Amino acid sequence: MLDNPSLAPVAALRTLLTEKRFMVLTGAGISTPSGIPDYRDSDGVRRGKAPMMFTEFLTLPDSRRRYWARAMLGWPRIRKAQPNPAHFSLAAMQRAGHIAGLITQNVDTLHDQAGSHDVIELHGSLHRVLCLDCGERFDRAAIQLLMEADNHYLLGVDAVQAPDGDTLLDAAFEANFQIPNCPRCDGERLKPDVVFFGENVAAPTAAKAMASVEQADGLLVIGSSLMAYSAFRLCKAINAQGKPLVAINFGKTRADELLDLKIEISCDVLLPELAASLLST
Numbered sequence: 001m002l003d004n005p006s007l008a009p010v011a012a013l014r015t016l017l018t019e020k021r022f023m024v025l026t027g028a029g030i031s032t033p034s035g036i037p038d039y040r041d042s043d044g045v046r047r048g049k050a051p052m053m054f055t056e057f058l059t060l061p062d063s064r065r066r067y068w069a070r071a072m073l074g075w076p077r078i079r080k081a082q083p084n085p086a087h088f089s090l091a092a093m094q095r096a097g098h099i100a101g102l103i104t105q106n107v108d109t110l111h112d113q114a115g116s117h118d119v120i121e122l123h124g125s126l127h128r129v130l131c132l133d134c135g136e137r138f139d140r141a142a143i144q145l146l147m148e149a150d151n152h153y154l155l156g157v158d159a160v161q162a163p164d165g166d167t168l169l170d171a172a173f174e175a176n177f178q179i180p181n182c183p184r185c186d187g188e189r190l191k192p193d194v195v196f197f198g199e200n201v202a203a204p205t206a207a208k209a210m211a212s213v214e215q216a217d218g219l220l221v222i223g224s225s226l227m228a229y230s231a232f233r234l235c236k237a238i239n240a241q242g243k244p245l246v247a248i249n250f251g252k253t254r255a256d257e258l259l260d261l262k263i264e265i266s267c268d269v270l271l272p273e274l275a276a277s278l279l280s281t
Contacts, residue, residue, distance in 0.1 A: 009261055010265070010274070013248075014278065017220075018278065022099050022217060022218040023219050024101070024102050024219075024221075025219060026103070026222045027105045027106065027226070028224070029249060030084075030222050030223035030267050031084075031087075033266070034081045034083065034087075034108075051196075051197045052066075053198040054198040054199035057191065065179050066171075066174050068190075069151075069154065069173060072147045075140065079127075079141070083113050083114035086222070086267040086271045090102060090275075091111070092275050093274075096278070100212070101119075102118075103212065103213075103234070105123050107125050107126045120205065121205070122230055122231065123201065124195050125193055126192055128140060129192055130193040131189065132191055133182060134187060143190065147178075150180070151178055154173060210233075213234045213237055213238055216243070219235065219238040219243070220246045221248070221255070223249055224253065226255045227254050236255075239258040244260045244261070245260055245261075246262070247259050248262075248264075248267050248270060249263075
């Protein structure tokens with residue numbers, strides 16, 4: 001594929017990755033081939049209803065009940081999701097030194113499962129649960145068992161999968177849901193260890209991501225519209241340093257005016273070809 005003259009941008013990217021050490025920033029588009037829905041269409045417009053805001057989750061018990069009822073049904077599909085060729089290709093490129101490292105907006109841990117190391121999880125991980133009362137963290141699978149034991153009536157209910165482990169569940173199923181309490185302090189404010197909309201990225205994580213970008217020779221964005229400022233600010237930083245900014249993404253991104261190169265090819269098709277070409281040299 002890389003020898004096709006019509007794919008000059010791909011050849012240009014290959015040259016850049018041969019000569020420079022890029023950080024990679026990934027978004028939901030890299031995980032859609034693994035069966036995990038994304039948030040936005042090709043114009044960057046959000047699909048479906050507005051997500052739950054952090055203040056709503058924090059202050060309203062009914063909102064937490066709604067969240068966990070839907071998440072109980074959505075988690076098994078996240079847990080079963082497998083890395084696709086794009087994830088494995090990036091892991092191989094990292095091992096070979098063709099990329100400096102990975103930052104991801106995704107909360108599915110598929111990069112880790114594919115073998116990437118030291119992944120910066122900009123928005124956390126659905127595989128962990130945080131108690132907002134005592135600060136303890138738990139494995140998500142353990143909290144799932146508690147919910148299933150207390151909410152047998154939801155077992156077997158089929159709900160449409162939504163982004164980040166959410167589902168589209170009829171409100172009638174939510175009223176009797178028993179919210180899990182913290183196994184350590186019995187607190188009622190368990191939260192997935194992810195950054196909600198309206199919540200800030202943890203300062204150490206944001207600083208680590210920015211430092212990694214400042215130390216890299218360029219930034220490659222894969223499968224992200226960059227509408228979240230936590231990701232867009234990294235693009236602004238690399239651009240301000242005069243370093244190359246490249247995107248592999250279908251449709252509009254928030255950083256289109258900053259991009260040096262944009263490639264609209266499915267990442268699970270392009271990245272294996274790119275990795276094979278780089279690893280053969």
